[in-house]
Amino acid sequence: MFRLKSIILDHLKHTAGTEARMLPDPDKVLIPMSMHIGTPCEPVVKKGDHVLAGQKIGDSEAKMSVPVHASISGTVTDIKDYRLLNGKTCKAVEISSDGKHKTADCSPPEITDKASFLKAVRESGACGLGGAGFPVHIKLDLKKETDTLIINAAECEPYITSDYRQMVEKPDEVLGGIRLVMKYTGIAGTVIAIETNKPDVIEDFEKLTADIPEINVLKLPSVYPQGAEKVLVYSCTGRIVGEGEIPADQKVIVMNVSTVAFLYRYCCTGIPLISRRITVEGTAVKNPLNIFAPVGTMVKELLEFTGTDINDVRKLVAGGPMMGSCLMTADTPVVKTSNSFIADREYTEPVTTSCIRCGRCVRACSMNLMPLMIEKAFINRNTSELKRLRAGLCMNCGACTYVCPANRRLAETNQLAKELIR
Amino acid sequence: MNKLIVSPSPHLNSEITTAKIMSLVLAALSPAMVAAVVFFGARAAALIAVCTASSVVCEYFCRRIMKREQTINDLSAAVTGVILALNLPVTVPYWMAGLGSFIAVVIVKQLFGGIGRNFANPAVTARIVLMVSFTGYMTDWAVPQYWQAEGTSCFGALYHTADIITGPTPLVSGNASLTSLFLGNTGGCIGETSAAALLAGGIYLMVKKVITPAVPAAYLGTVALLTLISGGNVPHSLMSGGLFLGAFFMATDYTTSPVTEKGKIIFGAGCGIITFVIRKYGSYPEGVSFSILLMNILTPYIDRISENIPFGSRSEKKEV
Ligand code: SF4
Ligand code: SF4
Numbered sequence: 001m002f003r004l005k006s007i008i009l010d011h012l013k014h015t016a017g018t019e020a021r022m023l024p025d026p027d028k029v030l031i032p033m034s035m036h037i038g039t040p041c042e043p044v045v046k047k048g049d050h051v052l053a054g055q056k057i058g059d060s061e062a063k064m065s066v067p068v069h070a071s072i073s074g075t076v077t078d079i080k081d082y083r084l085l086n087g088k089t090c091k092a093v094e095i096s097s098d099g100k101h102k103t104a105d106c107s108p109p110e111i112t113d114k115a116s117f118l119k120a121v122r123e124s125g126a127c128g129l130g131g132a133g134f135p136v137h138i139k140l141d142l143k144k145e146t147d148t149l150i151i152n153a154a155e156c157e158p159y160i161t162s163d164y165r166q167m168v169e170k171p172d173e174v175l176g177g178i179r180l181v182m183k184y185t186g187i188a189g190t191v192i193a194i195e196t197n198k199p200d201v202i203e204d205f206e207k208l209t210a211d212i213p214e215i216n217v218l219k220l221p222s223v224y225p226q227g228a229e230k231v232l233v234y235s236c237t238g239r240i241v242g243e244g245e246i247p248a249d250q251k252v253i254v255m256n257v258s259t260v261a262f263l264y265r266y267c268c269t270g271i272p273l274i275s276r277r278i279t280v281e282g283t284a285v286k287n288p289l290n291i292f293a294p295v296g297t298m299v300k301e302l303l304e305f306t307g308t309d310i311n312d313v314r315k316l317v318a319g320g321p322m323m324g325s326c327l328m329t330a331d332t333p334v335v336k337t338s339n340s341f342i343a344d345r346e347y348t349e350p351v352t353t354s355c356i357r358c359g360r361c362v363r364a365c366s367m368n369l370m371p372l373m374i375e376k377a378f379i380n381r382n383t384s385e386l387k388r389l390r391a392g393l394c395m396n397c398g399a400c401t402y403v404c405p406a407n408r409r410l411a412e413t414n415q416l417a418k419e420l421i422r
Numbered sequence: 423m424n425k426l427i428v429s430p431s432p433h434l435n436s437e438i439t440t441a442k443i444m445s446l447v448l449a450a451l452s453p454a455m456v457a458a459v460v461f462f463g464a465r466a467a468a469l470i471a472v473c474t475a476s477s478v479v480c481e482y483f484c485r486r487i488m489k490r491e492q493t494i495n496d497l498s499a500a501v502t503g504v505i506l507a508l509n510l511p512v513t514v515p516y517w518m519a520g521l522g523s524f525i526a527v528v529i530v531k532q533l534f535g536g537i538g539r540n541f542a543n544p545a546v547t548a549r550i551v552l553m554v555s556f557t558g559y560m561t562d563w564a565v566p567q568y569w570q571a572e573g574t575s576c577f578g579a580l581y582h583t584a585d586i587i588t589g590p591t592p593l594v595s596g597n598a599s600l601t602s603l604f605l606g607n608t609g610g611c612i613g614e615t616s617a618a619a620l621l622a623g624g625i626y627l628m629v630k631k632v633i634t635p636a637v638p639a640a641y642l643g644t645v646a647l648l649t650l651i652s653g654g655n656v657p658h659s660l661m662s663g664g665l666f667l668g669a670f671f672m673a674t675d676y677t678t679s680p681v682t683e684k685g686k687i688i689f690g691a692g693c694g695i696i697t698f699v700i701r702k703y704g705s706y707p708e709g710v711s712f713s714i715l716l717m718n719i720l721t722p723y724i725d726r727i728s729e730n731i732p733f734g735s736r737s738e739k740k741e742v
Contacts (some may be wrong), residue, residue, distance in 0.1 A: 241734055315427045323432070350435055353496065354535075401435070405442070
């Protein structure tokens, strides 16, 4: 088995040592109807309705969709169009808090078999919390025989520690979630993949799983992008998820550690996905923290909670520094897939110069692509060459751009190239 | 609140820049520059200064005239100048050194679009042009530390070169001791004689990850192997002539060598074979520059056959 190429980044995990703090209920939340991959929900409440935390406020008939729930109790004050980070528009429900934080009658779901489990998973509003937002009930509805569940606890991006804090604070939820998934999907073995930069949780989980032969902890080198799905599957099992395949084609499924932990929480309490742990970091942030915040909270409030002067912020990124997207405003709501926000005081984009053919991008790419040649083919709009170079396999990890001494925006170009050959 | 900056990911960048890479190369060249001055006196230093300055000036005016953004700050012109100087005998007139810089920077590099676009290595090509045009000057090898024999100071040759004692290079005569080849105490171009200094620089480049070992290892390995098979003296053939300078500093030039490791090995091996053949059968005693230039020309083809196979890609056939 050969090692995939990768790069080494500073971890910058300054928030690792502090326990996540609970954000007091905000006065107002804005909950988009599309926080997952798939069909957006339609609001099932109307302006003026009173809602309770955990009450369903959006749903869809479509299979590839998960319901959306109110994250605080209060009155629906508006239902408006909202532009998502990917440029698409969906409806969003604005709820003004009544200050009471009344939770709807949530009782643990009744789960007896696979069908009732998948139904409960859907009702929980669960989607991949690692950032992708793939509906969990679809992923777990296995069509093929699957032998391995990989728990993605690599957390390879710098700064982010929300998954790490999940494992430190509530390891039982993680194991409980794994057991549930194994029980109802019939998957025989689980690998918990953790990077070696988190030795304490590796040790904890090794102890916790010592008597459970079907759950193993795997130490992975802390390199970037270790947590990318195809890379992770290969590192854990040696199986190659080919072009156009999903992990299930190789008899594995990959779940983020916070996602399985949530499933367990839901099955115990019946409270759907209405809040999550979020790392708030960056040079403008006074006290970097993990915050447990309701979905729909404005990023601005998270920043204020960490003592950040909003006027100091020049750049705000949702997600990690390698793959995250820039926000145009701090009046952007937290969504189910938000795992971190990075607010920086300043940012100077390095100047782009000519490619010197140093080959660093080629040596960085886990997918073994040739970023400099893809860029050239893209500039010439040579679609057949782009296809030959497999630009479509690029996962936008950003490693190539990171290492380029000429600061060529290779990862970005690859995304445009993908559009071109789509 | 401020207007936020919106830029595509990634939002982090490594510290490395083209200018930093070039300054590391200059640092790696410094032992060879010191050795040049030790063995060939003040005139060697003057030649390095002339080549470097004229290269930078050429680059500056070229970019001005072509109305392109200025690139002298990336230090690549300075690197070209130093490498060219190290490829000259100490006796060449200063105007010839300047002409070499002009050929390297203006004709070979800038006319093709500047850094990253030229197909041939500027310093190598300039050396070959000078070699073919002024064979006499370019093969006039000074005896190291000639001033000692002559009884003058090492500054004596700064203005007139007539008194410099010359002799054959060890590649031609084959009679230098291994120690003097290793240290550089032999005749030759000012920067190519000291294997020790070049090796130190080469190792520095590898430690600093400026170059990977692929090209030098394949190049030197091939020459060693072929020499061994043909019954030659392996250490002698490795350390004499411009082989170390070529293998560590010229064949490894990013722009004119293949980008993948596989490609670099093919490239290095090709250089090794051509160098060996020219040395053994050619009319020029030294094949390093020619071999690098020839392989430069083949680089686009090597690039094509040595492309990485994308991870998990299906073969073309299956796709249809
Ligand atoms: S890393 Fe940048 S400069 Fe180096 S080969 Fe790739 S694109 Fe060119
Ligand atoms: S962004 Fe794409 S091309 Fe660049 S390193 Fe990642 S996968 Fe490779």
